[in-house]
Amino acid sequence: MIRMLIVAIAVFCTFGAIGCKRTRPPETTAAVGGSEAGASAGDEDQLICRRERITGSHQTRKVCRYQRDVRRQRDDARDQVRTGGNANAPNPNE
Numbered sequence: 626m627i628r629m630l631i632v633a634i635a636v637f638c639t640f641g642a643i644g645c646k647r648t649r650p651p652e653t654t655a656a657v658g659g660s661e662a663g664a665s666a667g668d669e670d671q672l673i674c675r676r677e678r679i680t681g682s683h684q685t686r687k688v689c690r691y692q693r694d695v696r697r698q699r700d701d702a703r704d705q706v707r708t709g710g711n712a713n714a715p716n717p718n719e
Contacts, residue, residue, distance in 0.1 A: 669693040 674689040690698075 669696075 669692050671692045672689055673692060673695060674687055676685040677688045678685050
């Protein structure tokens with residue numbers, strides 16, 4: 626009985642520690658100065674590096690992008706959601 630309890634505690638501690646690592650947000654190694662709404666032209670050339678998880682894996686890799694590329698990808702993703710993935714759909718904001 627005690628042996629089963631010890632094994633259960635060991636398993637819980639092992640998997641509990643792994644679970645905490647999975648829920649951590651990606652690290653940002655270079656922060657953007659200022660808010661995005663008031664970003665100056667110099668902010669567009671700032672390089673931002675983050676650790677991103679590889680799809681289908683628990684491994685991470687370091688990915689560096691310029692602020693302008695991050696903003697463009699975010700806007701493209703937002704447009705995809707608005708149009709339902711249909712590139713020919715009219716933009717309701719235009």
